[in-house]
Amino acid sequence: MSPNGATPLALRAVKDAAIWGAVALGLFVPLIALQAVQDIRGELRLETRWPLLVVLVALVVAGSLLNSLVITPWQERRARAAPRPDGSAGRFAAGLGRWFPPFAIGFVTVFPFLALWLVGFQGGLKWIDNFGIQILIYVMLGFGLNIVVGLAGLLDLGYVAFYAVGAYSYALLAKEFGLSFFTLLPLAGILAAFWGILLGFPVLRLRGDYLAIVTLAFGEIIRLVLINWVPVTNGYAGISGIPRPTFFGIPFNASDSGFAAVFGLEFSPIYRSVFLYYIILALALVTAFVTVRLRRLPIGRAWEALREDEIACRSLGIDTTTTKLTAFAIGAMFGGFAGSFFAARQGFISPESFTFMESATILAIVVLGGMGSQIGVAIAAVAMIGGTELLRELDALKAVFGREFDPTQYRMLLFGFAMVLIMIWKPRGLIATRDPSVFLKERKAVSGSLVKEGHG
């Protein structure tokens, strides 16, 4: 770059940094430098943290300089260098679709044993339970919501309602009637699907953001009913002592008829976790398999067509009402399955687990994954849920920031920040290309820029 060109760039960078520094100063003085603290008498007084303010403002200035001097020029260079030919999407994505699923399925199948082998029984429990099971629950929820949002293009902000219906159905029916997990699992799914249709019916005429707010409202209504209908749901206190799944009738406990005793093993909670891991893995795989099948059936193509152009769908004899309802119902059903598994795994549920945050997280997984792409959803779930779980592990940072530093506090802060950054980095999600459901000669991935996102 010529010296003439360099000066304005540097000058602009300094100017931007000064602006952002001033903005940060203005906002951080009241929010960070001053802290409202309640004293012993319950009165508020102010405490100051001026050094922290200086550090944070300096960070903002440095970040702004970095952005305008390094990141932006780099992006501009890259945008100039490689104009991607439109229409035919990258070969990489098509290749990913072929080799990734078998590899991933193989990995998740051996994962519990890998974890036990690498870190032993003590450490393995955490990896299987906090990471494996937790991530797979969200993978499954992501697959379910993907049908509604990614395929049918209907924006649903209240998906957690169906998760809650599944969880409470299992918890209540199992405690009342003593039915087993595997009997109630399909029942919970059907109940959730039923609620999906019930809630879907009135909102079918709504489009776009109206649909979004009404689904959000329904999600909140269900949560509020769970909180307030104390005789049935026990309100905020939740339901505890939910029966856990058994291994063909053999419970996972320390008793003589327990799993460990029957198989002549030393008792350990790890067996139950491994068992639960394989249940949710099977559920997630079934969901994925069914979704792949559905996409190749007329109903799946009708969902995608609905996302692309609803009026054209109607002109081709497609009943958009039933098509939308089936998307709602099938998405809800998978949510219900995940919910009943969640209740069975936790043994305790309360309305706290079914807040809007959950819906937002699941939606973020779907959008981040790339709408409609199952591989994308799986990768996004690993990144988002695994990432936030990893943040629990940042105890090492205590050495840097002192003993009072609690890394878990920053977990959701970083989670939110990451959501923003990832969207700016990849607005169409990690896998933006669409895999056609049928082909005549050659399967060519469709570029994301042609795929529509739906209006509903």
Next chain:
Amino acid sequence: MEVFVQQLINGITLGSIYGLIAIGYTMVFGIIGMVNFAHGDVFMVSAFVALIAFLVLTTWLGIASVTLALFIVLIVAMVLTGVLNWAIERLAYRPLRGSFRLAPLISAIGMSIFLMNFVQVAQGPRNKSIPPLLSGEFVLMGGSGYQVTLSYKQIMVWVVTAVLLAAFWWLVSRTALGRAQRACEQDQKMASLLGVDVDRTVSITFVMGAALAAVAGTMYLMYYGVISFADGFTPGVKAFTAAVLGGIGSLPGAVIGGLLIGLVETLWSAYFSIDYKDVAAFSILAVVLIFLPQGLLGRPEVEKV
């Protein structure tokens, strides 16, 4: 009757706060077609800014006049919240403008989570309560043991809301800025061809929405006397509900929707069950939208075949 009048007074007060927040939603939606999910949390941050400004004024500077303190707090909260929303728009939404519709929504949800946790980390997770201010009240109706009162605080909320709404109304309907906003609403590309600085107009819209949310935040803090980091979500969702109910994109609709939601909530609490007040508000929304899909004052969407 007395109970009804009292609840009407309470409902209008609450509804004014919702209405002020709802305008921010509706303006942003009108101009760039996105649901600014972080707006509820911007409201919450503004209440914190107001709290801290209030503490600085009363404990450090020793200002005794409550009216003067409130006035300064209001100005400080409006300015700083405006700056905050300006920064949010620049960082989290502008890079996504014109891209995929859901990307800004997810970005906004991320921003909402960020703001909530930022305040939790920076100011601590506990509720902050201020000593009661302006505690006087008028007795409007006596009789039969139940007194209908109108407190000074409620009058303050009404007056401040009315004055600011009037100023705001003048700004968007009578000035060149308002004209630029309406032009961007109709067609951004055409507006920019005709010399409207679209980026600047959008920025100003965010600043205006935030300033009104800051008014709501200050009023909320003074009226209820308590704020916590989690207090952005529920009023935010209610205000969004109000904006949609009134017809998203319509400014008078947002105010009317806010008042309606406020009234439904307080009346429902008084006559039926306080536990289900939010259920009532959301159910009204669902019912209205099912029969009137574009909201009360929204333009009906004509389906072009």
Next chain:
Amino acid sequence: MRASPAPALLEVEHLTMRFGGLVAINDLCFTARRGEITALIGPNGAGKTTVFNCITGFYKPTEGRIAVAHGDARLWSELDALTLCGDRKLTRPDGALFLLERMPDHLVTRQAKVARTFQNIRLFSGMTVLENLLVAQHAPLMVASGFTLLGVLGFPSYARAERAAVDKARHWLALTGLIERADEPAGALPYGAQRRLEIARAMCTDPVLLCLDEPAAGLNPRESAALNDLILTIRDAHNTSVLLIEHDMSVVMEISDHVVVLDYGVKIADGSPAAVRNDQKVIAAYLGVADDEVEAAEAEVGL
């Protein structure tokens, strides 16, 4: 010209459509006959697309009756009885009668077999060309997949039905010259190909009446000539009648058997292309002059 007129396929009677105070169509009556290409022409804003939207169920007409008969032409005698009894269709082994103004849009296509294209092309742009044609065969494939249930379980009946559907799609791709591009996204096709694909997609619903809304708009002369051939093939080889809105007079005059002219929502002429071409009112409507100045205007344009 045929000796005796073919039986009617579509009967539009006293069709009126008002939007608030605006009368878009006023008391329109016309007939489209089996095996014929009927053209609906008129200046911009004459209400042609509104007529299409009424026929295909997207708009509910304010007044009037729109009927389609399949099979035996003697069914037409039942029309008034059907109208009075309040039903929307009458099916008999030898045919069926439908009252389109009473049917929701998707049933107009699925049951009454009236398909359409759009003035502003409406393809599923993120789906491939082949997928577009399979979506059009939704209803029969849905049955073959056991309303999804058998399909999910992997029953072979669905695989067979899908192969048949792909074969039908291939037939139309060959006719429209799109076979080489079958696996490309519809949104990436050039304009003329998108127009042809939309026609192929509509034909995959097996219509008895195909409504084309300005199919030649934006085409170059060569593409326009190919389109003429395609429309004639549809009429002659596929037992489908055509209702056509078109501005391109070379298309209208060359291929249509019957022309209906609209102006300001009112029918001003109805007859063979030759008769309509020489109709004073039509010329006036197109050239925008008062009736008595028509001759001067005609001389000017060399008619």
